[in-house]
Amino acid sequence: MQADYVIVGAGSAGCVLANRLTEDPAVRVVLIEAGGKDWNPLIHIPVGFMKLLDHKQLTWGFKAEADPGTNGRAIVYPRGRVLGGSSSINGLIYIRGQPEDFDHWAQLGNRGWSWDDVLPYFKQAENWQGEDAEIHGTRGFLTTSPMSERPAACQAIVAAAQELGLEYRPDVNNLPPGAGDSIGWCQQTRGGRRRASAARTYLRPAAKRPNLQIVTKALVHRVLFDGRRAVGIEFSRQSGVERADAAREVILAAGAVGSPHLLQLSGVGGPEVLAKAGIAVHHALPGVGQNFQDHYIARMSAEVRGVETLNERGRGLSFANEVLRYVTTGTGMLTYSASLCAASVKVLEESATPDVQVVFAPASYKPGLIRKLDDKPGITGGPWQMRPLSRGYVLVRSPDPHEQPAINPRYLAEEADRRAIVGGLKFVRRLFAAPALAKHVVAETMPGADVQSDDELLDYARANGSTVYHASCSCMMGPNPNCVVDGELRVHGLDGLRVIDASVMPAVTSTNTNAPTIMIAEKGAAMIKAAARERLAA
Numbered sequence: 001m002q003a004d005y006v007i008v009g010a011g012s013a014g015c016v017l018a019n020r021l022t023e024d025p026a027v028r029v030v031l032i033e034a035g036g037k038d039w040n041p042l043i044h045i046p047v048g049f050m051k052l053l054d055h056k057q058l059t060w061g062f063k064a065e066a067d068p069g070t071n072g073r074a075i076v077y078p079r080g081r082v083l084g085g086s087s088s089i090n091g092l093i094y095i096r097g098q099p100e101d102f103d104h105w106a107q108l109g110n111r112g113w114s115w116d117d118v119l120p121y122f123k124q125a126e127n128w129q130g131e132d133a134e135i136h137g138t139r140g141f142l143t144t145s146p147m148s149e150r151p152a153a154c155q156a157i158v159a160a161a162q163e164l165g166l167e168y169r170p171d172v173n174n175l176p177p178g179a180g181d182s183i184g185w186c187q188q189t190r191g192g193r194r195r196a197s198a199a200r201t202y203l204r205p206a207a208k209r210p211n212l213q214i215v216t217k218a219l220v221h222r223v224l225f226d227g228r229r230a231v232g233i234e235f236s237r238q239s240g241v242e243r244a245d246a247a248r249e250v251i252l253a254a255g256a257v258g259s260p261h262l263l264q265l266s267g268v269g270g271p272e273v274l275a276k277a278g279i280a281v282h283h284a285l286p287g288v289g290q291n292f293q294d295h296y297i298a299r300m301s302a303e304v305r306g307v308e309t310l311n312e313r314g315r316g317l318s319f320a321n322e323v324l325r326y327v328t329t330g331t332g333m334l335t336y337s338a339s340l341c342a343a344s345v346k347v348l349e350e351s352a353t354p355d356v357q358v359v360f361a362p363a364s365y366k367p368g369l370i371r372k373l374d375d376k377p378g379i380t381g382g383p384w385q386m387r388p389l390s391r392g393y394v395l396v397r398s399p400d401p402h403e404q405p406a407i408n409p410r411y412l413a414e415e416a417d418r419r420a421i422v423g424g425l426k427f428v429r430r431l432f433a434a435p436a437l438a439k440h441v442v443a444e445t446m447p448g449a450d451v452q453s454d455d456e457l458l459d460y461a462r463a464n465g466s467t468v469y470h471a472s473c474s475c476m477m478g479p480n481p482n483c484v485v486d487g488e489l490r491v492h493g494l495d496g497l498r499v500i501d502a503s504v505m506p507a508v509t510s511t512n513t514n515a516p517t518i519m520i521a522e523k524g525a526a527m528i529k530a531a532a533r534e535r536l537a538a
Contacts, residue, residue: 003030003213005528006233006246008220008262009254010035011085012514013501013521015198016125017253018214019141019206020525027532030213030244031203032220032235034060035081043088044194045326047334052089053078059089062257062404064467069296069390069411071462077407078469079257083216084199086255087514090469091338092195093359094144094187096122097509097516098344098386099177100353108506109479110487115177121522122515127201129191135174141201142518143191146171147340149331150185153307153362153379153440154340158183160434161343172342181354183343189514190337193330198518215244221401223250223266223497225282230497249496249528253521256471256503257394260289261405263475263484263499264396268491277396283493287482288475289394293508294409295357295384295468298421298461300428301364302379303442309377310336310363342511343431344386347423348416356424357511358383358431364445367464378445381431383424384468386510389414394474409471412462421461422454470513475503488531489524500524 005021007014010033018031040058042048052058054076062077064070080086099115106114123137130136130146161183162168169175172184189196206212218237223230224245232245252259263269267282269289274281313322313333326334339359346354364378392410397403412418425447432441443449447460475484484491485504491497502517509516 001030001213001242001244003028003244003246004248005029005251006244007031007251007253008233009033009085009252009258009501010083010199010203010214010216011080011253011255011501012087012198012517013524014253015084015087015203016518016521017251017500017525018212019202020522021528022206022209022212024529025209025211028211030215032215032218032233032244033083034217034219035083036216038083038088038197038199040082043082043084043197044200045334046092046188046190046195047336048195049089049091049338055089058082060257060404062407065406065408067408067410069413069462070465071459073463075466077467079255079471083203084197086469087189087198088195090514092188092190093337093339093512094173094189094515095342095511096173096519097511098175098179098353101507101509103177105477105506110477110506112487113477118519118523121519121526125518125522133171133174135171141205142189142198143196143201145188145190147185147188148335151308151340151362153304153309154360156307156436156440157360157379157381157431158341159436160431163434163436164430166343166345178353179344181343181345183341185341186337186339186359188337190335193326193335219401220254220262221265223252223262223268225266225494228283228493229495246496248532249498251528252497252499253501255501256292256474257405257407259499259501259503260394260474260484261396263288263491264405265399265401268494269396273395277398279396279399285484285492287484289396289405290391290482291473291476292392292394292409292471293388293390293473293505294411295386295388295470295508296409296411296417296421296465297382297384297468298425298465299365299380299382299446300425300432300444301374301446302432302444303364303376304379304440305377305442307377307440309379310361311373311375311377314363314373339382344510345424345427347427348420354510355386356383356420356427357386358424358428367446374445381428383421383428385417385420385424387507388417390417391473409467411465418458421465422457425457425461470508472502472505472508472513475499477504477506488527498524498528
């Protein structure tokens, strides 16, 4: 099996790369995916994400290590294992982040990654379905949509936030530098009644091209090298062990868990880490798998009255009516994302911009990761620190590619992170007490009135919080010795090898990470094309 480019991982980034690189009919691409095709109907029904987070066939089944930050819990750590990757199982939220996120990347030594540099690639990706706006693109592959329904419970949340002094922003992705506390309606990766995953929007059009070969249900074992140059990959599927040779480059797009793990399996990483796992060092690169970041969320819920929530709409005859509505009109609760509106607030005195994101849903849930609706009407607000200081790791544990690596974001390891999660919970509590919501709130159900002090709120967050599914930064981009790739996303010290996915973020973006990951892949594809043109011109 031979190609110009071999891409590992058909997730958000891999699908973008496969599409963009095969736009040139003279370029041959092989795309390798460990999971299967995205045939499961729950993938394409937006609200189906609630059933996918622990799906045995569509996720990797990872668990993060037990850690003091999670009160000693080994929490489930969902990552998509299917065409589209995590874009096929996520909560469909499309928010780019603060402009300052990307200016910070540039300040860390990554030229070409400031807000002004990356905005064109955000726009290039978008097939925006809302009102025309200069901040959006309309000719891209990724269908993005405004929230088409605005339930009364969420309208009350938005009104309560404004009573607390938050600015209402009609477009959460039209955020100027230096913006203060605000609230607005989330945007979605949705086209009509269906999820707009990267597989559906980017890969499906490209799959018809004769210069793209898609290989599914194939586990990549390692990158193959000729000296310092990556020349292909070794993988296995039902037919046995095979290899795919890359005439130009190998591109790792396996995500913030998969890409560092694969580098380490290939002998690229910290010598001590590799020695402990029984892997010979091919190229010492200590930053591989380090600097790992994620957002950590702790949800607060309240029972409400006088306003309809999904708790009633999601069962019995009401749910049957919702199904009928979805089938006949493509509207209703089955088109909802994980959150419908979101607030950005500053809770730490030292922060220059909002530092906590709070996402809201017109529903409340029973305890546990997999969302089961409460019996009584309820609403939920979930804060997370936008820019956590805590950094963890993704480290190989054995030469066996079937064995999951050690995954640990080290949630709440830093004191500022602990203060931020407490401040976020206090903000939600103030919001529930604002007049627009207070008339509906019967009682706080989680954590409840008994939890009052900062220490009690922190203990609650540790015992009940979970990932926001924003794994990132484990192959950090930058010029310093702890970095893995340079500003062109090339692995330091090696030739013909790039990493292009959320793992290259120098710091996790302030909000949801799917939009920035797709931007990174758009920009990465442009860099690869530019490098190819330079080779031809030389």
